[in-house]
Amino acid sequence: MPTDAVEEYCRYLGAALQAHEFQMQIRRVPWELHGWGQSLRALQLQAAEWRGTWVLVQYTALAWSARGFFL
Numbered sequence: 001m002p003t004d005a006v007e008e009y010c011r012y013l014g015a016a017l018q019a020h021e022f023q024m025q026i027r028r029v030p031w032e033l034h035g036w037g038q039s040l041r042a043l044q045l046q047a048a049e050w051r052g053t054w055v056l057v058q059y060t061a062l063a064w065s066a067r068g069f070f071l
Contacts, residue, residue, distance in 0.1 A: 004060040013056075024056075 007026065014024035027046060031039040047055070 006058050006060050010058055 010026050014026070017024050029039045029043050
C-alpha cells in the first residue's frame with residue numbers, strides 16, 4: 001500500500017530537487033481510512049502553515065473513482 005507508485009515517484013522527485021537546493025516534504029491524505037471530509041479538514045489545518053510556500057499536489061486517479069479498489 002499504496003500500489004500506484006505516486007508516493008514512490010514523489011520520493012524520487014524530492015531527491016532530484018535536492019540537487020537544485022529545493023526541499024520537499026511529503027504529506028499523505030489518508031482518505032481511504034478517514035473519508036474525504038475528515039482528511040481534507042486535517043489537510044486544511046496543516047496547510048495554514050504553508051503560506052508563501054510552493055505546494056505540488058500529486059494524486060492517484062483511483063482516489064477519484066467510485067469504481068476504484070476501495071469499495
